Amino acid sequence: MSAEDMEMKHRGSDQQNGSLTAKEPPGVETVQLKKRVGLFSGVALIVGTMIGSGIFVSPKGVLREVGGVGPSLLVWTGCGVISMMGALTYAELGTMIKESGGEYAYLFKAFGPIPAFLFQWTNVILLKPSSLSAIALSFAIYVGQPFYPACVVPDAVVKFLAAVCIVLVTSLNCISVKVAARIQVFFTAIKVLALGVIIGVGIYSLAIGNTLWLTPEKAFQTGHTITISDVGLAFYQGLWAYDGWNNLNFVTEEIQNPVRNLPLAIMISIPLVTLLYVLANVAYFSVMTPSELLASGAVAVTLGNRFLGVMSWVIPFAVVCSTFGACNGSCFAASRLCYTAARKGHMVEILSMIHVKLLTPSPALMFNSFIALIMIIPNDFDAIINYFSFAAWMFYGSTCLSHIVMRFTQPDAERPIRTPVIFPALVVIASLYLIVAPIISEPNLWYLYAAIFILAGLLFYFPFVYFGYHPPFMKYITMFLQLLMNVSPPTEAPK
Ligand code: ARG
DSSP states (O other): OOOOHHHHHHHHHHHTOBOOOOOOOOTSOOOOOOBBHHHHHHHHHHHHHSSHHHHHHHHHHHHHHHHHHHHHHHHHHHHHHHHHHHHHHHHHHHHHSOOOSHHHHHHHHHHHHHHHHHHHHIIIIHHHHHHHHHHHHHHHHHHHHHOOOOOOOHOOOOHHHHHHHHHHHHHHHHOEEEHHHHHHHHHHHHHHHHHHHHHHHHHHHHHHHGGGGGGGGTTOOOSOOHHHHHHHHHHHHHHHHTTTTTTTGGGGGGSHHHHHHHHHHHHHHHHHHHHHHHHHHHHHHHHSSSHHHOOOHHHHHHHHHHHHHGGGGHHHHHHHHHHHHHHHHHHHHHHHHHHHHTTTSOGGGGGEEEETTTTTTHHHHHHHHHHHHHHHHSSOOHHHHHHHHHHHHHHHHHHHHHHHHHHSTTSOOOOOOOTTTHHHHHHHHHHHHHHHHHHHHOOOHHHHOOOOOOOOHHHHIIIIIISSOOOTTTTHHHHHHHHHEEEOOOOOOOO
């Protein structure tokens, strides 16, 4: 589209900030994100982001920390319970505040713009892109492995494949919300099926008598005494596999009938994933002894190699599909956070714009992926997960606190779903523990850097948001990018 066409289409530019605004003639579709997420795709957005690479590799991390089969299973169940309590809290928040952006919208409403700004700053710049790149790296390892049967996949190849995955997922999301939602459903079905295969192998293995490590005497035999910080670290590993339980809350405005579908999708998804995860772990422990599990690089693949014979390729293939789908779900939700924050003036204006024909938030999608591509470069994957969890739980805790606070500050707000206060209260306690335990057990300067990073957001908040300073050249950059990407600010929803 030429600049002239653009002018025609967007008659009248918004004089205040200099951006071109879409003013559609009557009868023409408004430039807006459409409500394309139904119950099915809602479940897929949760389940399909939760199930990524974690359940195929993290059982080793949990077992390493707590040392026994029984405690491991308890940790996996506990992680499911915490996620469920968090998600039920978010069900009340999401039906009370029907805005996209998840925690951002809730923190804004409860505590005002500064905590919301710090949340979006940390998530948009750091957490969302780093989780996308972490999942893309797992995808890359599993795609590359068949080509290097005798050795580990070279680093450069892994990084290249991860970049391809991010670019592909972003392009699909930029092209169509409908396509992205369908892809999500398709890959979710594959990964649930794959876990079904793993659980099936477990049932078979139990049936032929491999129950030794699941008997009470053996299950609670641990290699070492479990300290309170071991439990914390084990929870970190498990909770990474459950992360994504809040994903649907980022897209509330795009859910059809959100008051029904958001809580329903939550209540279907989290128990389903918990059940699948716990049973998958039972399967692993029936097929392998704890020491074999600790020696295995990827537990699910070891299980497949032992029991699936010529079909053992199914497992790595499933991990590839699973991680690809999780990247898609991550990208989908992260872009909505960035888009919502930009709409409120907390991010540069271009990120609040929508492609005028495809009706996708393409600038936000591209921005998220651009940072994720940069984050592929450093090597330390475990570190990414650890610092990710530390900061993520700070915000999950504050959001659950906002639920409790708003019961007092906004007692009359309409709440179609009321979650008992005990749930957010327990999540607040759990998150305090998760934040403090690793700092005490392994004090590390990185936690300080993370805290400094979060607070550094204020250096941007005060000049650009609070005092509203807009460098004059910004409006030209915005206009140039608008013409380049064919995007415009969303028009008002038809009443
Ligand atoms: N649970 C996923 C996995 O096991 C990771 C999810 C990352 N979080 C997110 N919001 N994308 O791989």
